[in-house]
Amino acid sequence: MIRACGLAIGVGIAAGGCALGTALVGLADLSLWSVLAPSIGSTTLAAVLLMAYGGAAERSAAQLSQPVPGGDASAPGAAWPALQRWIVAELYSAVLNRLRIQESLESSLRAADVRLRVAELEARHSRELLDALREAVVATDRFGDLVFINSAAARLFGLDPEKSIHQRVDKVITDPSIARLFRETQPARSEAGRKVFEQSFKVMDRPVDFEVAFSGVALSESKDERGLMGVFRDVTREREISKAKTDFVAKASHELRTPLANIRARIEMLADGDVQDEGMRAEFYAVIQSETLRLGQLVDQMLNISRIEAGITQAKWEEVDLAALAQQAVDVVRSQAQDKRITIESRAGSLSYTAMADREMMLQVLINLVSNAVKYTPEGGHVTATTEVSNDNEAVTVFVDDTGLGIPPEALPKMFQKFYRVEQHQNFAKGTGLGLNLVKQVVEVMHNGEVGVTSAVGKGSRFWVTIPCRRKK
Amino acid sequence: MARILVIDDEVHIRQVVSLKLSSAGHEVIQASNGADGQETALVHKPDLIITDYQMPRMNGLEMCRALRQHADIGPIPVILLSGREQFIAPAEMAAVGIVTSLGKPFSPRELLQKVTEVLDSASRARKAG
Numbered sequence: 001m002i003r004a005c006g007l008a009i010g011v012g013i014a015a016g017g018c019a020l021g022t023a024l025v026g027l028a029d030l031s032l033w034s035v036l037a038p039s040i041g042s043t044t045l046a047a048v049l050l051m052a053y054g055g056a057a058e059r060s061a062a063q064l065s066q067p068v069p070g071g072d073a074s075a076p077g078a079a080w081p082a083l084q085r086w087i088v089a090e091l092y093s094a095v096l097n098r099l100r101i102q103e104s105l106e107s108s109l110r111a112a113d114v115r116l117r118v119a120e121l122e123a124r125h126s127r128e129l130l131d132a133l134r135e136a137v138v139a140t141d142r143f144g145d146l147v148f149i150n151s152a153a154a155r156l157f158g159l160d161p162e163k164s165i166h167q168r169v170d171k172v173i174t175d176p177s178i179a180r181l182f183r184e185t186q187p188a189r190s191e192a193g194r195k196v197f198e199q200s201f202k203v204m205d206r207p208v209d210f211e212v213a214f215s216g217v218a219l220s221e222s223k224d225e226r227g228l229m230g231v232f233r234d235v236t237r238e239r240e241i242s243k244a245k246t247d248f249v250a251k252a253s254h255e256l257r258t259p260l261a262n263i264r265a266r267i268e269m270l271a272d273g274d275v276q277d278e279g280m281r282a283e284f285y286a287v288i289q290s291e292t293l294r295l296g297q298l299v300d301q302m303l304n305i306s307r308i309e310a311g312i313t314q315a316k317w318e319e320v321d322l323a324a325l326a327q328q329a330v331d332v333v334r335s336q337a338q339d340k341r342i343t344i345e346s347r348a349g350s351l352s353y354t355a356m357a358d359r360e361m362m363l364q365v366l367i368n369l370v371s372n373a374v375k376y377t378p379e380g381g382h383v384t385a386t387t388e389v390s391n392d393n394e395a396v397t398v399f400v401d402d403t404g405l406g407i408p409p410e411a412l413p414k415m416f417q418k419f420y421r422v423e424q425h426q427n428f429a430k431g432t433g434l435g436l437n438l439v440k441q442v443v444e445v446m447h448n449g450e451v452g453v454t455s456a457v458g459k460g461s462r463f464w465v466t467i468p469c470r471r472k473k
Numbered sequence: 474m475a476r477i478l479v480i481d482d483e484v485h486i487r488q489v490v491s492l493k494l495s496s497a498g499h500e501v502i503q504a505s506n507g508a509d510g511q512e513t514a515l516v517h518k519p520d521l522i523i524t525d526y527q528m529p530r531m532n533g534l535e536m537c538r539a540l541r542q543h544a545d546i547g548p549i550p551v552i553l554l555s556g557r558e559q560f561i562a563p564a565e566m567a568a569v570g571i572v573t574s575l576g577k578p579f580s581p582r583e584l585l586q587k588v589t590e591v592l593d594s595a596s597r598a599r600k601a602g
Contacts (some may be wrong), residue, residue: 250557254527257556258483261577265489269581274496287485423529426482 136232140169140182141219147227156203156232175201185214185228198235209236251419255298255432259291294432301434305418308441315358315446317471322355322362322396323348323387329366330385337374337383344374348387355396355469361442362467368435369400369463375429377404377460389469395449397466406457415453416440436463443467474498475520475592480510480536481554482528486577490523490554493581494588507531511539518546521591523584526555534561537569550591554579 127150130137136153140146146164154161157173164172170179178201185195194215200207211233219225266284275281307313327346337344366385373383381403388397407415407422414420419433443449449467477499479490484505491501502517504510508530514522522540526533537551553566553574566574572594573587 254556257577258486261556261579262483262485262489264578265486265581269489269493272582274493274581280492291485426529 134234137229138169138173138182138232139217139219139227139229141225141227144169144182146172147219148229153232156234175203177201181212181214182228182230185230208234209239211235248418251433252302255419256295259295259298262291263288263295298432298434301432301438305434305438305441308438308445313361313446315361317356318359319354320357320359320362321353322357322398322467323353325359325363326366326370326385326387326398328363329370332367333370333374333383336371340374340377340379340381342374342377342379342381342383344370344383346385346387351389353387353389353396355467356471357447357467358442361446365439365442365465366398366400368439369398369465372431372435373400373402373404373461373463375431376425377402381460390466393469395466395468397464399462399464401460401462403460406459407453407455407461408457412453412455416451439463439465474500475588476500476502476517477588478502478504478510478514478517478519478522478524480504480507480513480522480524480528480533482506482525486525486554489581490584493585497585497588499588507533507536511536514540514549515543515546519549520595521588522549522551523554523588524551526553526557526561534565534569534571537571541569550595552584552587552591554584 130148131151133150133152136156137148137150138146138153138157139148145166146169147166149157149159149161149164151161153159154164157175157178159172169182170176173179173182177199181197181199194213197212197214198209199212200209202208213231213233215229215231217227217229219227266288269275270281270284275284304313323346326348330344330346334344370383370385377383382401383403384399384401386399386401388399389395390397405425405428408424411420411422415422416436416439418437420436421431421433425431440451443451443465447467448471449465451463451465453461453463455461477494479487479494479501480503481487481490482505487503487505491503494501502513502519504513506528507524510522510524510528511531522537524533524536531539533553533555540546540549548570551569551571553561553571554577555574556577558574558576561574572591575584575587
């Protein structure tokens, strides 16, 4: 019995010593813990320890909170196992506490890692959003050093974002007016609200109109760390459109006022009895009538162009024989030609000249071209409308040739612009300056075709329109 | 009665104005653009010019400015008859001798009234001078 007890104590001490050694090594070697803990977990480790300590340790585990070893201290030979159990229990408790702390730290680390990743993702997202902007964004700190530029700004100012950051803004953006704008705005704006400037800068040797919005931005949580953000919006195109609109209104109102002035003045003079001569009165009535027609035509053309430009004109697509349509246009204008003793004809071969088109719109196009040819051809001239089909049978072209005044080379590129009229022709014939623009809109916008003109002053002009035979899907 | 030069690129406007003025007993001469208007003014030395603004070759304002350079014809009062008169500053008009303006569409009756006023005023100024 004594021998058996002694053996048990010996084994117990040996086991306790071994467990103590293992625990100390484990505690000292935190790196081992950090490797083991995530992979096997604290519960598994506790189980391993319990297995190592045997039943004594298992029993002691139930008394973890006991500061002093329990057991029967008065019993002879019972002190060693009790001490052992106490040591093992204390060690076990320390290991478990350590594991809990480790686990809590790891959990905090994981949470911080997630927060960091989310922050990185948000930062990348914000960066991508700023890079996707068409506006150039430039931010400086309170000393005027660049802290941020987006892709548009890098492209606009020809900068390398990597190399430009932390450089002085006036060193990297070379245009002196932009640098001055930043310098002068910096002290005032970094604290105040938004301020918008409009300025024209030279960018890549090209004048560009910009709307620049400056606002103060917080660069960190500190109140002192405020910078300046400039958002550059290229408004050149907007300005051009606005100017084109203003020009259009000015030109349109001038074109409308002229016939209106004529009508009003003549009606008043007729009403006042200023026109006594019968022949003169008849002429007054004729002018009022033709000017009224001119007004109506002008308004119709303006509306047609406006509808096509706005994309609200619905074409009625059908197979149209362009040669037959050219003949029809010639017939419409024939009496106008005869008044000036101008010979007018339509020519086409025996091929098929059909194309998918809006019949009414294309007839208007051809009437405008043939009528113009007659208007700007002196008495006794010739006007010919010739229809041809392309070699690959993909497109039909109508050429309108005249032996008229001809167009100076400098005027040729402007012939299809709204309200453009060749200066030398203005006293030769009346026009709205919209007929050829309508031709261009109908052919190019509605029919996906092309228009063109060649001319020689004093010899004549050739206007042509080409439309594809089939509509592109 | 006075000699009046009417300058407009629209033949119908020239015709109406000329008829109204000649009916009132004035002598009317015509020109169809600014450059021709300047030449005609230098040759015929009118008492009054009625001119459009927007014309080929030389606009109404440029023509008036050019005429002011010729000391031999003296200052000729000008009436601007145009659809763009509201876009020209009064000071700019006064600087080139435009004494009054009338917008298009216009009343020939009102134009004749302005012509009479301007001629009377010029006549009074001559007498006073």
